[in-house]
Amino acid sequence: MSTDRDAVRETACRARTAAVDLASRSRADKDAALHAMASGLEAAAPTIIAANAGDVERARDGGTSEAIIDRLRLDEKRVHAMADGLRDVAALTDPVGEVVRGYTLPNGLELRQVRVPFGVVGIIYEARPNVTADAAGLCLKSGNAVLLRGSSSARGSNEAIVAALRNALVSKGFPADSVQLVPGDSHESVKHLMRARGLVDVLIPRGGATLIRSVVEESTVPVIETGVGNCHVYVDSAADLDMAIDILLNAKTQRPSVCNAAETFLVHADIADTFVPRALAALAGAGVTVHGDERIRSYGKDHVVPATPEDWGTEYLSLDIAGAVVDSLDDACRHIRTHGSGHTDAIVTGSQQAARRFVQAVDSAAVVVNASTRFTDGGEFGFGAEIGISTQKLHARGPMGLPELTSTKYVVVGEGQIRA
Amino acid sequence: MSTDRDAVRETACRARTAAVDLASRSRADKDAALHAMASGLEAAAPTIIAANAGDVERARDGGTSEAIIDRLRLDEKRVHAMADGLRDVAALTDPVGEVVRGYTLPNGLELRQVRVPFGVVGIIYEARPNVTADAAGLCLKSGNAVLLRGSSSARGSNEAIVAALRNALVSKGFPADSVQLVPGDSHESVKHLMRARGLVDVLIPRGGATLIRSVVEESTVPVIETGVGNCHVYVDSAADLDMAIDILLNAKTQRPSVCNAAETFLVHADIADTFVPRALAALAGAGVTVHGDERIRSYGKDHVVPATPEDWGTEYLSLDIAGAVVDSLDDACRHIRTHGSGHTDAIVTGSQQAARRFVQAVDSAAVVVNASTRFTDGGEFGFGAEIGISTQKLHARGPMGLPELTSTKYVVVGEGQIRA
Numbered sequence: 001m002s003t004d005r006d007a008v009r010e011t012a013c014r015a016r017t018a019a020v021d022l023a024s025r026s027r028a029d030k031d032a033a034l035h036a037m038a039s040g041l042e043a044a045a046p047t048i049i050a051a052n053a054g055d056v057e058r059a060r061d062g063g064t065s066e067a068i069i070d071r072l073r074l075d076e077k078r079v080h081a082m083a084d085g086l087r088d089v090a091a092l093t094d095p096v097g098e099v100v101r102g103y104t105l106p107n108g109l110e111l112r113q114v115r116v117p118f119g120v121v122g123i124i125y126e127a128r129p130n131v132t133a134d135a136a137g138l139c140l141k142s143g144n145a146v147l148l149r150g151s152s153s154a155r156g157s158n159e160a161i162v163a164a165l166r167n168a169l170v171s172k173g174f175p176a177d178s179v180q181l182v183p184g185d186s187h188e189s190v191k192h193l194m195r196a197r198g199l200v201d202v203l204i205p206r207g208g209a210t211l212i213r214s215v216v217e218e219s220t221v222p223v224i225e226t227g228v229g230n231c232h233v234y235v236d237s238a239a240d241l242d243m244a245i246d247i248l249l250n251a252k253t254q255r256p257s258v259c260n261a262a263e264t265f266l267v268h269a270d271i272a273d274t275f276v277p278r279a280l281a282a283l284a285g286a287g288v289t290v291h292g293d294e295r296i297r298s299y300g301k302d303h304v305v306p307a308t309p310e311d312w313g314t315e316y317l318s319l320d321i322a323g324a325v326v327d328s329l330d331d332a333c334r335h336i337r338t339h340g341s342g343h344t345d346a347i348v349t350g351s352q353q354a355a356r357r358f359v360q361a362v363d364s365a366a367v368v369v370n371a372s373t374r375f376t377d378g379g380e381f382g383f384g385a386e387i388g389i390s391t392q393k394l395h396a397r398g399p400m401g402l403p404e405l406t407s408t409k410y411v412v413v414g415e416g417q418i419r420a
Numbered sequence: 421m422s423t424d425r426d427a428v429r430e431t432a433c434r435a436r437t438a439a440v441d442l443a444s445r446s447r448a449d450k451d452a453a454l455h456a457m458a459s460g461l462e463a464a465a466p467t468i469i470a471a472n473a474g475d476v477e478r479a480r481d482g483g484t485s486e487a488i489i490d491r492l493r494l495d496e497k498r499v500h501a502m503a504d505g506l507r508d509v510a511a512l513t514d515p516v517g518e519v520v521r522g523y524t525l526p527n528g529l530e531l532r533q534v535r536v537p538f539g540v541v542g543i544i545y546e547a548r549p550n551v552t553a554d555a556a557g558l559c560l561k562s563g564n565a566v567l568l569r570g571s572s573s574a575r576g577s578n579e580a581i582v583a584a585l586r587n588a589l590v591s592k593g594f595p596a597d598s599v600q601l602v603p604g605d606s607h608e609s610v611k612h613l614m615r616a617r618g619l620v621d622v623l624i625p626r627g628g629a630t631l632i633r634s635v636v637e638e639s640t641v642p643v644i645e646t647g648v649g650n651c652h653v654y655v656d657s658a659a660d661l662d663m664a665i666d667i668l669l670n671a672k673t674q675r676p677s678v679c680n681a682a683e684t685f686l687v688h689a690d691i692a693d694t695f696v697p698r699a700l701a702a703l704a705g706a707g708v709t710v711h712g713d714e715r716i717r718s719y720g721k722d723h724v725v726p727a728t729p730e731d732w733g734t735e736y737l738s739l740d741i742a743g744a745v746v747d748s749l750d751d752a753c754r755h756i757r758t759h760g761s762g763h764t765d766a767i768v769t770g771s772q773q774a775a776r777r778f779v780q781a782v783d784s785a786a787v788v789v790n791a792s793t794r795f796t797d798g799g800e801f802g803f804g805a806e807i808g809i810s811t812q813k814l815h816a817r818g819p820m821g822l823p824e825l826t827s828t829k830y831v832v833v834g835e836g837q838i839r840a
Contacts, residue, residue: 020757024780105802109791118813119783197636201813216617220637222814243836250838337440359831360444363539371529371834380839381830382525393538393621393827394642395815407813410801411779414791416663418670419800 007183008192012199015120015145018175022143023117025174027094030141033172034090037140038083040168041133044160045079051160052129059153071127072154082133082161085385089137092384095403096143110413115406117143118201122182122193123387124149124215126207129157136165136179138387142405145175147200149182149190194219201407206388209315224396224404226388229259229343230315231373234332234358235279236349237270243370244275244348245282250372251346253286257317259389260344260376264312264322266332272299272325279323280304288319295325312339329354333361340364342391344376365391365398427603428612432619435540435565438595442563443537445594447514450561453592454510457560458503460588461553464580465499471580472549479573491547492574502553502581505805509557512804515823516563530833535826537563538621542602542613543807544569544635546627549577556585556599558807562825565595567620569602569610614639621827626808629735644816644824646808649679649763650735651793654752654778655699656769657690663790664695664768665702670792671766673706677737679809680764680796684732684742686752692719692745699743700724708739715745732759749774753781762811764788764796785811785818 041048052074059069095115102112121144123135132148139146150158158181166176182193194203197220205215209228216223233251235244251262267275276299283290284303290296291307311322312335326332329347336345346368347358355369366376376399378386383401390396396404461468472494479489515535522532541564543555552568559566570578578601586596602613614623617640625635629648636643653671655664671682687695696719703710704723710716711727731742732755746752749767756765766788767778775789786796796819798806803821810816816824 020781020783023783103802105800109795111801113818116783217640222642222812224814240836246836246838254839355833361440363440363443363536364829366830366832368832369834371832371837372839374839375529375832375837376830380525381531382523392642394644397827398533398830407817409784410786410796410818412786412788412791412795413775414789416660416666417791417795418666419674419792419794 004184004186004188005192008189009196009199011180011183012120012147012193012196014177015147015180016199018177019117019119019145021175022140022145022178023096023119025143029172029174030094030143031090033140033169033174034086034137036168036172037133037137037165038086040164040171041079041083041086041161044164045076048079048157048160048164049074049076051156055154055156064153068127072129072157074129074157078130082130085130085134086137089141089385092141092402094141095406098403100408107417108414109417112411113408114411115403116409118405118407120145120147120200121405122147122149122200122203122221124190124193124203124205124207124211126151126211127154129154129161131206132158132161133165134385135387136162138385138402138405140178142402144405145178145180147180147182147193149193152185155185191218194221197221204388224388224390224400225392226390227259228315228341228391229261229389230263230313230339230341231260231343232264232266232336232340232345233262233373234266234329234336234345234347235268235271235275236329236347236351236354237268238351238354239271239275239348240350241271241275241278245278247346247348247370247372248279249282249286251374252283252288252321253319254372254374256319259315260373261317262321262346262373263314263316264324264339266324266326266335267296268329268332269295269325269327276300276325283321286319288321291320291322293324296323315341329357330361333358336362336364343389344368344373346371346373365389424604424606424608425612428609429616429619431600431603432540432567432613432616434597435567435600436619438597439537439539439565441595442560442565442598443516443539445563449592449594450514450563451510453560453589453594454506454557456588456592457553457557457585458506460584460591461499461503461506461581464584465496468499468577468580468584469494469496471576475574475576484573488547492549492577494549494577498550502550505550505554506557509561509805512561512822514561515826518823520828527837528834529837532831533828534831535823536829538825538827540565540567540620541825542567542569542620542623542641544610544613544623544625544627544631546571546631547574549574549581551626552578552581553585554805555807556582558805558822558825560598562822564825565598565600567600567602567613569613572605575605611638614641617641624808644808644810644820645812646810647679648735648761648811649681649809650683650733650759650761651680651763652684652686652756652760652765653682653793654686654749654756654765654767655688655691655695656749656767656771656774657688658771658774659691659695659768660770661691661695661698665698667766667768667790667792668699669702669706671794672703672708672741673739674792674794676739679735680793681737682741682766682793683734683736684744684759686744686746686755687716688749688752689715689745689747696720696745703741706739708741711740711742713744716743735761749777750781753778756782756784760784763809764793766791766793785809
């Protein structure tokens with residue numbers, strides 16, 4: 001165990017050394033490295049796919065579900081998609097060096113707040129091996145060294161991917177240790193990573209609620225919490241009901257397994273008689289089971305089951321949705337504040353006043369008026385790439401792009417000023 | 421103990437309710453409340469000073485040092501200074517509602533990133549009761565409810581101050597629970613505060629290194645680490661030596677007890693023969709003891725003692741300074757990276773190239789060229805007020821003003837957009 005700890009801390013120390021080098025690299029150098037990483041992945045595709053086949057076989061032998069195995073599997077096309085992802089990151093603006101604010105103080109001191117890399121970023125993630133390349137690319141572009149801790153089920157794939165990326169980095173004169181896997185397969189090695197305060201600047205867990213909760217609770221390294229989404233669609237009394245049906249169906253069914261899919265709909269009592277029967281029919285037609293409160297259930301039985309108290313807080317990630325009738329916009333906001341996860345919540349309304357009050361009262365990373373919850377995404381928001389969606393309030397909230405992978409420092413330039 | 425826990429959590433729940441109200445208050449309302457709080461403190465000055473006399477007596481009976489007692493003591497003048505501090509905060513721009521960025525997406529969605537309050541902010545601090553009013557004012561202006569946990573030695577003073585502030589808030593139609601003391605005097609109650617994740621949005625410890633370390637390590641609530649400063653002054657081979665003497669003396673002696681005072685000076689070998697004897701004479705003249713490495717010690721003995729390895733990492737907060745001769749700018753940067761606390765580090769140089777390299781290589785909250793380290797301060801930086809100086813990289817780095825007491829949310833406005 002203490003060997004594990006030493007191994008993790010040595011890896012983190014090597015990352016810190018690499019980070020000092022990375023912080024001063026020009027955008028041109030970093031982009032050249034990203035292109036080399038992309039080509040390197042493509043050249044290593046046969047090795048990566050062979051290693052992945054081993055992971056898939058082990059997972060299948062271990063009785064892993066086909067859904068998880070599909071996430072784990074890599075083929076030629078997916079390797080090319082990873083490479084193209086790295087090329088997309090090369091095309092993005094470099095956040096490092098951006099002057100966030102700046103002015104001259106009364107005493108003549110020139111003050112600038114400038115974006116700088118964090119230093120060492122740790123990413124803890126689950127089955128998808130494509131995260132390995134994505135995270136490495138985003139961290140490199142933002143000048144950070146990265147410590148990757150994927151799931152042990154993808155160990156072979158991740159090792160092959162990281163080997164290709166490190167070779168490419170070295171070919172462009174970058175330190176290989178800019179990108180490293182955390183050594184060790186046990187939960188202990190994750191713990192040592194979470195305790196490496198001072199060596200690791202920030203940890204970003206990506207995955208299910210259990211993983212994220214355990215990192216948040218155990219880590220002494222600062223954490224950016226990501227991803228759990230219990231998203232709501234509230235249909236106001238002043239809603240365009242056709243629009244509301246379209247948004248509700250899209251938010252629930254366009255891709256049910258993701259964090260910005262809707263998990264609860266709330267309907268204002270004044271329009272329930274008209275809207276709820278149409279909504280139930282449309283949801284049933286799309287194969288969605290509604291977990292309805294008593295008032296929802298009074299409008300229909302097809303694909304409707306009674307909601308339990310747990311339903312209001314459940315992230316189904318499936319063709320299920322909770323539903324309730326509320327007496328007012330304020331009740332809707334209260335429901336969302338009580339049961340929501342602070343990810344994305346939407347109102348459908350034609351009333352400017354209702355929209356304004358909802359935006360004010362709902363305290364979530366994204367508050368949406370008259371559109372689907374599914375737009376909360378770095379790509380959709382125009383950030384070009386995304387390392388995750390933060391549901392915490394510190395540092396970053398909502399989709400995190402390259403600027404969210406940086407800190408700042410103040411640069412103060414004088415000509416001998418001293419304090420009186 | 422579980423009663424303690426319940427009491428702390430109930431306090432936090434009341435703060436959350438107050439926070440929902442506070443988030444929607446206009447700047448005009450908040451400024452009126454701040455002025456009422458200022459007048460309320462002045463009106464309650466006799467009560468506050470009487471309560472404080474009790475705290476001072478207990479502290480003296482307990483054998484507390486006169487230096488600490490001086491920090492604890494309140495008089496008419498200090499109460500007026502607290503009130504004026506609140507009026508200064510009223511004069512500052514309201515950060516809530518600021519649009520940090522915004523544009524229209526290709527699909528017509530209007531995207532805005534808007535500043536919003538955190539919600540509930542916890543402040544854990546030591547002897548000075550003026551922090552009680554300062555923190556309450558800054559949190560109110562930024563739309564946050566605040567939970568204050570001062571030291572038990574200042575309990576009576578803090579209770580009297582908070583009572584006056586709450587009365588003033590109520591008189592302006594604000595919830596009294598916008599400002600609360602954390603119940604309980606034991607370390608257990610601090611622990612419960614640190615474990616109130618989900619109820620408290622952020623904790624800011626203000627005080628000595630031990631307090632800050634314990635909060636950072638034990639808290640599951642996100643923490644902004646503040647204040648420990650092992651600040652360096654590096655005198656480059658291209659320095660103006662008169663300027664270097666002035667800056668070194670100012671950084672060390674203008675107010676030795678604060679976090680932005682210098683604790684180590686480094687001198688380039690090329691100018692050591694000229695500079696070090698002058699520096700030693702000037703420091704000795706100001707009553708400073710130099711903890712010098714062998715090369716520093718070769719230039720003089722008056723007020724010079726040998727540096728131990730611990731000296732390089734020590735925040736003296738007194739008329740002591742560590743000193744070393746280095747062979748290059750790179751060695752100076754390495755020394756600072758190894759031993760510094762990432763607070764404020766300064767270079768004195770006439771070389772543009774050296775300044776640029778130092779600014780690049782030193783990863784601290786503030787990097788200063790040709791000025792005293794003492795300028796790292798919210799007031800000096802033009803922020804108008806300061807809740808502390810962050811030495812972490814997440815969320816806020818350097819002096820924290822009102823914007824650093826906020827988070828953001830994305831507001832997305834459409835006309836029925838769904839995702840394809």
